[in-house]
Structures are given as C-alpha cells and as structure tokens.
Amino acid sequence: MGVSIEVINLNAWYGSNHSLQDINLRMPGNHATALIGPSGCGKSTFVRCLNRMHETNPIARATGTVRIGDLDIYTGAKPVEIRRRVGMVFQRPNPFPTMSIYDNVAAGLKLNGYSNQKHLDEIVEKSLKNSALWDEVKDDLKKKSGASLSGGQQQRLCIARALAVDPEVLLMDEPCSALDPVSTSKIEDLIFQLKSQYTIVIVTHNMQQAARVAENTGFFLNGRMVEFDSTHKIFTNPSDKRTEDYITGRFG
C-alpha cells in the first residue's frame, strides 16, 4: 500500500526567499522517514511541497520533480487530487470545530461528494480503529463535537480524518509538539503500526522521537539537505560534522 517518494532537484521560494535548494532524496515505501533540523531550515516547506500545500500561499512557488510512486505530482495531476493521495497531519490538532467526531472523520469523503451512508459508517469505524481512538469515542460519535476531546485525542482524530480518504502517504508536521508525553507515546506507537500500510514522513524537533519511529532520517540546514541516511547511522556516527553538531546540541 505504501509507495516510495522520490524528490529530484526540488527548489522552493517564498517570494524572493529561496527556502529550499536542490533537494534530492528517496524515501522508501512502508517506511517512516524523519526530517530534522533547526527552526527555519526548510523542513516544513519541504513537506508541504510533497502534497502541494506549499503553493496555497500566493507568493510561494516550487520547481523540480516529486514522484509519488510513478506519479509526478507537479505535472501529472491536479493539487486537489494529489492531496487525496497524500494526507497531512498538522502541528496543532485542528478538528473542524462545528462538526461531530463522526463528521470530522467523514469530512474528507463527504466534502468530496461521497454519500453512501453504510459505507461511510464502515470507513469511519475503520479509520478510528486504525488511529487507536475507536474505543474511546465509539459511544459519542455523533453527539460530541470534535473540539471537545483532549489534545492527544484530537490529534488522533485528525489522523483518523486523514486516513479515511485512504491515502498512500501520510505527512506529519511535528504532530506531537503540542502534546503531553503519554499522548506522544500513543501516537508514536500508532506510527509504528501505520508503517505497514502507509509511507510516513514525519517532521520533528524531537530527535529522540525521530530515533524511535523512523528507519531513515534527513537533516536539513538553511534550505539544504545536509545528510540523509539510516536513523541508526545519523544518531550514532553521522558523516557530516554539521549533522553531528546539531544532534549533539553544539548549536541550534
């Protein structure tokens, strides 16, 4: 189910700010890849190029090739189609405030015109089970609003919502940075299980988290990707001194 992601000569700008320079890498399918780096290094910009959210900003543009599986996402499909195949979970949980839990999970499908009620019920249940939230909310699906859950539950709800449209890739932009340690652990365990079905890219400030969940890690600095290797190598014996300085806390 998960496909590999290949990035070739990706460059991105915000206005005149050249925020990503010549990014090249390959992220294997059914693996989790972590992206680390100091604030402003471009990792969030990079991830938003993978589902063409980058261009929703009027002054943003990008050049280069991003291939998800066999599909070149910039020339081969419209942004809206891409975003159905590449799901995204954001830094702060953002369930739709006016919708119930059920409607939140089903939002991606309903808003795209899907209306088979019975099938929707199944999809909602499956997505909530996949994001380890089903047991906690199964009695309140339509009664409680999405915003009435705790922070950790809200983030899992957002994950369920992203999974409901059946993407192949799941992008996670610092998904646990607003959560307490217990919720963080739950979500990390979840990522482990999700790897078998999806390809996951996770941006994180927390290096221990990258070490815990990802097979591969990329280190970004000032818009460039300095090093990309197995997580084991990056955290025990990185090749580039800048990577080592960052992860040992000597700067940044």
Added chain:
Amino acid sequence: MSTAPFQLRAKIRTVTDHAVTVLAVLATILVIAPLAVIFAELVYKGASSLDWNFFTKVPAPEGELGGGMANAIVGSAVLLGLASLIGVPIGIGSGIYLAEFGRGTKLANAVRFTADVLNGVPSIVMGVTAYALIVFPHISFLPFLGHFSALSGGVALGIMMIPTVCRSTEEMLLMVPHVVREAALGLGVPNWRSTLSITVKTASPGIITGCMLAFARVAGETAPLLFTALGNQFWSTNLNEPIAALPLQIFLYANSPYEDQQRMAWAGALVLIVLIVLSVSLVRYVTSRGVLKGNS
C-alpha cells in the same frame, strides 16, 4: 527590613482595584440606563393602549376611535422580509469574496471602501435614491416602476443592510483560524467547497449576528420609507402597492392632533421594540440549536 512601605503599596493597590471596579460598573449602568429609561417610558405610556384591537384592526378613519396597527405590523414584516432577501445574500456573498477570494486585489479594496461609504449614507438619502430609481421612472413594460410600492421600500432597506452584513461577514470569516482552512485543503477538498462547507460554517454564528444587527437597524428606519413604501391605512400585502409599516405609522400618529392616535403611537413604539428583540432572539435560538447538532 521594614515591611511598612510594602504594606502601604499593597493597600493602595487594593483600593485602586476596587475603585476601578466601581467605575466599570458605573459605566455599564450609564450604558444600560438610557435603554431602561426608554423601555420604561414606552411601557408606561404605551402598555395601556395595547389591546386585542391593536393587533387585529387597521387604523380607524380620521376622527374615529378604535382601530389598531395590524396592517403596520404585517407591513413591516413584509418589508423586512424583502430587505433581508436582498441584503443578506448580497452582503454575505460580497463578504465571502472579500475574505476568501479577493484578498489583496484592487477590486476587493474598492468593494470594501464602497461598503464603508454606503454605511455612512444617511437613511433619507437612501430613500431618495430608491425613489429616483424605482418610484419616479415610468417604463411601460416594467410594472413595478413608476409608483410608490412595498418593493421600492424593501429595496431601500435591503441596500441599507448590505454594508453591515458584508463587513461583519468578512470580519468573522477572517477570524476563522487558518489551520481549519488548511485542514480542509489537506484533505483534497476543492477551495470553493472548503470555503463554503468549512470556513463559512465555522463563522456562521458571527455572520448571523451581523445579519441580525443589520436587521435590527433597518427595522426601525422611517426615512427611507417616506418616499418609497409611503404607508397605507388599509390592509395590503401587495408588493406593487404602498404598504404600511410600524415606523411610518408611529411617525404619522405621533404628529396627529388626536390623543387616541398619540396613545397608539406610544403603543406602536413599544410593540416595535419588543418585536425586534423577539425576532433576534428567535433567530439566535434556532441557529444555536442547529449548530450544536452538528449538521454538515
């Protein structure tokens, strides 16, 4: 180390705290007082004239007693309904354009400026404009032009509603957190669908408040109706003919030499305020129930 200056400062702080609280309460009272006084006066002067006749009969002919303002109540409802039909969709639509699709464009800036100017146009000028556009011109194949009519009154009121609805819609939409929009976009929802189904829905309580504000404002307007709806002493709900309205009727009776009619003017004023409050509350109640249920 002596604590005396410390204690003195603490005492001053407490006193200041209480003084400011008192001032805030006084200010609130000063705000509510006129409203309370008006309401009390209306009740005092007008409640005695409220009877079944008031709500069911049309005005009595000159010099006779009895009669009521039933036609004016109904007429106001018709006018306001028409005004809302014009003002709310156009206002919300332009508000959505300003907030979602036209951000930063010259057209949006022009629209916003126009709305602000329109807001400041005196209501009598609005009435004169409606007169000039609808009541005055004679075009034979267009039946609603060329005479006083409820339609022209509704148009005048409707145009007055537009700026308020438009600007408050824009403000409320801008207050929807960007992350909610992003969440919808991230799901592969097209931009227009995301705007309507998510952003507008999230902002809907505020948008409805804006509509209510506009509604309450035009409900009491008299001047625009002077040259358009004109007023009517008989039953009429025909859009193509002059129609009675509460503010017009109150104005007419307040200037009347007959004591009976003056008393009815007071009653009319009381009824007008009560009806406005009731309709706003009703809309609030209905829409808040709907939102909680989470209909999508």
Added chain:
Amino acid sequence: MTRIRFQQSLEDLKENLLVMAGLAEQAIQRAIEAYRTRDLSICDLVSRSEIAINRMERDIDQAALDLLAMEQPMAVDLRFILSVIKINADLERVGDAAKSISDRVRHMERIGAVDLPVDIPRMAAMSADMVRKSLQAFIEGDAELARSILTMDDAVDQMNRAAYKALTKVMEEQGHLAPQALNALMICRSLERVADHATNIAEDVIFWVQGDDVRHPKSVAKAAAAAAAAASTGAAPSDSAPANTAPAQS
C-alpha cells in the same frame, strides 16, 4: 556553543577517568618495580592504590549513568560515554593485575629467588608501554595511535606462550622449582592480561573517535566465512551469529 554544562560534564568525566588511568598505570609500574627490586614496601603501595582504583570505578560509572539518563547524548558524545564506561572496567582490571603481581612478588620473597628462563622484564616493559600508549591515545583522541597498539598484543601473546612452554619444561625437569616457576607463570599471565586490557582500551578509543567497532576481527572473519560457505552449499548455518551490519529498525 550551547549545552555548556553538558560539555563541562563530559570534560569532568574525562578528567576523572584520566586520574583513574594514572593510578592504574602507576600501579603497574610499581608492580614491575617491586618485581625488579623485591621491595615489599612498594607492594603495600600497590595494594593501597588498588583500593582507590576500585572506588573510582564506581564513581565514574555513576557519573556516566547520570549523563546518559539526564542528557540524552547522541553520536560522538554517546560513543564517548560508552567508551568511558568500558575503559573504566579495563582500568580496574589493570589495577587488579598489578595487585596480583605484587602478591606474587611477596610470595617469591618468602620462598627465595631462582633464575628462570623467562624474560619477565621485557614482557613487563612491553605491556606497560601498551598501557601508556593506549592512555595517550585516549587523552588525545588519536585513533591512529590506538590502531598501532592492536598489533602489539600479538607479540605479548607470543611471549606468554613461550614462557608457558619454558616454565612447564622447568617444572617437569626440576620439580623442586615448581613454586617459583608457578609464580613466574602467574606473573606472565597477569602481564598478558594487562596487554589485553590495553588493547581493549585502544579499541574503545577507536570506537569513540571513528565509530568503528574493531573488536574480535578473527571471530568476525570466521563467522562471515562460515555464513558464506553455508550460503554456497544451500544449508542454513547452524550457529551463525547475527550479521554485523547496521540493522534496519523494526
């Protein structure tokens, strides 16, 4: 530079380990000196310093544990702390070996000296030199110097084997010299152990500085050969060790 307190803690850890290393090196030098001069007062010094070395082992391990738990060290810092913990253990064993040698010297003093066909001073000098070099490599983070120590261990092993042969022959042919021969044999064994520990320290320095695990090259080679042979014949290897490559996280 950030994490100043952490950097300082790493420096302190290194300092303390060097103090302990100094004690261990000194203990060996003294033990060899005691052998040469049969001076029992030096044996007492060795016994006392062994106690100090043991205490420092515990303190350094505690400090290293604290750093691991509190500071989440990564990469070179993590490798450094791991090396410190291992070198710590080797230094304590060096102290033990020194004490063992000085105990043997006391015994020899009691039973009287004889000439034996082993060149203990030469072996001692080589072992002590290996210890000194390995500690030098640690102080300077010099992986090349550390690698040069690895080959010296073979020479010491060879000397030990020759000593064993010679002393066994002595015990067979001149049975009454058995006590002295046994003492000499045990001293040789202790010296061989010291050389091993110096080699371990050198391997740990290489791991810290370069991230290379260079231990047990012969075992690694044998396991690889066995796996290759089994693969070529198609049979599953019976007691193959897991491959020594970076495993993908499960």
